[in-house]
Amino acid sequence: MGYELVECERGLRGLLSVSIDRVPGTVYPTGPADFVLVEDCEQVTRQLQRVLEVEGCDYARLEVSSPGLDRPLRRMADYVRFEGAEIDVTLRQVFQGRKKYRGILRLAGKGPDASLELIFRDGKDKDEQVLGFTLDEVREARLVPVVDFKGRGRKDKDAGAAAGEAAEQEPGGHEE
The missing domain is CATH 2.30.30.100 (SH3 type barrels.)
Structure with missing residues (x-):
């Protein structure tokens, strides 16, 4: 299907957890994005359900997700x-x-x-x-997760930098 398998784990009570990622340069039917979308997970889930049934794999629940912001590096x-x-x-x-x-x-x-x-x-x-x-x-x-809040209410980079400095000085790192 053009996705990269990042992880596949068996969990408790029959959980089969699969983590996928998009391959750079591949065109996906769900549209352009540098990250896995919910629609990608839905498509892979439907396909895996069929394949696992045909192959006779035993599982109770199937979970397909993105590798997250802190994606593991394995290979x-x-x-x-x-x-x-x-x-x-x-x-x-x-x-x-x-x-x-x-x-x-x-x-x-x-x-x-x-x-x-x-x-x-x-x-x-x-x-x-x-x-x-x-x-x-x-x-x-x-x-290391990179969270970018550009365009979410900040007027300029200086305001974001000032907010970050204030969070570092605040005990617990958050505003009240």
Whole structure:
């Protein structure tokens, strides 16, 4: 159907949970968008119900959804697609006293031999640091959610920046 399978999990009480994503450059009947729409999930659900019935797969409930703003990165193709994005990486083994890192994803090299790098800043040091890693060393990697409220009542970027600074200073990070 032209969608990418991101995750497929079996849950409690017969739940089969499927997460799909749109493939860049593919034209979809539900219209242009960079993200999965409800209509996409409906189409995939209908198709999966038919296929699962024909294949005799046992499940009680089927849930098809988008991978969300914090989309997991599992395959090398995911890392290539989201090069330049901010990601959270949790390593399998402790490296320099920690397992969790947040930074900008970069590929060093081209093709299947490309290695993965994370450009990050440590809280103590203002200089950029580079963490080289392989897929085998990663326990979990996810995109850092980017929420953009442009056009939702803000008059300019300065008003948005001021609101963000106020939220950072406010205990609990929200207005009353």
